[in-house]
Amino acid sequence: MKNMVLMDIRCDLEGDLDRFAEHQMKVNGYKSSKNDNLSVFRQYMNLLNREIPPKPRTVFLSRELNCPNDLVPGFNSLVDALTNGKNVNPYLSSNLKLTSYSDGFLNDFGLHHFHLGTEICSKGKSKGFINRTGPVLIAYITEQSAYLIGIYEHGRKGAKYLWVDKTVIEIIHNQWPEAIAHFKINGISLSQYPITPEQRKALRNKSCNSFIEMSDGTIYAPIGGGVTAAGTNTKITIEFDRLITKLTILLEKLCSYINLTRDYRLRYPITLTLSSIINGYLFIDKHNHIQYLVHIVNDVEILIIKYTNGVLPDYYPHMKSFQVNSITESIIAFYR
Known part of the structure; x- marks a missing residue:
């Protein structure tokens, strides 16, 4: 033969993947950026990882959640959108527009933060997003559920280490441990000196991953998947x-x-x-x-x-x- x-x-x-991604992003109002660490298609994947797909979710409220009176209308609208499968992406950070943006809070803790306004911004950096609010809702979002952790002041008036404070993970651990059980690390114990928020911030800035240790000794891997040495999301x-x-x-x-x-x-x-x-x-x-x-x-x-x-x-x-x-x-x- x-x-x-x-x-x-x-x-x-x-x-071809890059051209496909460029088209998909353009159709949805996004534009890729020049980035040596992220190809256009990986920017598209990064965007999809940061967006929240519109689908009905069961909403859980933590015992620590206390909404200021002036934000109740925006909070109720967000809860309605989460419950009924509406688009909640306008409530997210306007950095969502930056397709190569590396969200350390999401990559490490796996959490989103939502602004609680009631009107859509018509101009400026936040055009197309809900009007910005000082207090923001922090939540853990899965395919079926939305765990609303608490409302915290952010920005210049907010806590210095809000985005690196493991307290928000501790609330999930104490109230909905089943939601993050698959990230639990068994068989190891950390040092007698737990990582401080300041140290965690320094590690994130150097694209280093670290475990998340609870007060009862339970240890979790990065819930958001962690990052590579290049600062990109490991999962992506x-x-x-x-x-x-x-x-x-x-x-x-x-x-x-x-x-x-x-x-x-x-x-x-x-x-x-x-x-x-x-x-x-x-x-x-x-x-x-x-x-x-x-x-x-x-x-x-x-x-x-x-x-x-x-x-x-x-x-x-x-x-x-x-x-x-x-x-x-x-x-x-x-x-x-």
Whole structure:
């Protein structure tokens, strides 16, 4: 059996991811920034990590929570939004606009802070956000729940070490320990000299991670995932590396599939563009007017569906640039 001749197939995965992310951010009113530590796609991941997806959540109030009378309307509106799955991102810090911003409070403690105004700012740095308030609500947000910890003065009038004081974690530990139980570190004990807020601030400024020790000796890993030496969120870095590994494997399988079809009509070199990662991975060969939709089935099989003549099936409606019509040709290949 003669060796198969491999054809010239090219793809710029990371470049395509950056272009996809740039488009997604632009559609939602964000703009990437020049950052040597964060590619455009990782800035997009950083943004998604800091945003709170709108979905109904069960709201829990801590015993320490006391809302000032003048902030009750804003507080009630926020609770209503959390309960009913409305968009609460306008209540967050206006730094959300900065796609490469590293939020030490979120990366370390896993917590958000919310402003408690009632009107949307129409100009300035906070345009599009709820009007800013001195006291802010600190909360721990999960997929199903919102744990409202307390309202604290921040900024120049606020506590000097508000963002590094483990007291807010202690409240979760004492009242809702199940919410952060999966971050608990067993089998170790720390020094008799716990990290002070001032020391924690210095460690964060140097992109160093530290455990969070409670007064009863319980120890937690960084609830927000921690940071790398470059100051980027560790969780995002790991997820990005996994995605690139997955896409590299899928691309290799797709190239093998294209070569195995031995279609004499194809014009080379083929340049594949990763156009979408929503509902599968869509690779487009514009030169030959072919799209390849790649799925992972049951975590062990790779499903490749080939579409010609720029036509996509009805169950893939979000690609608005293509005509949605009946499939003119589909070839399904399974790889194990």
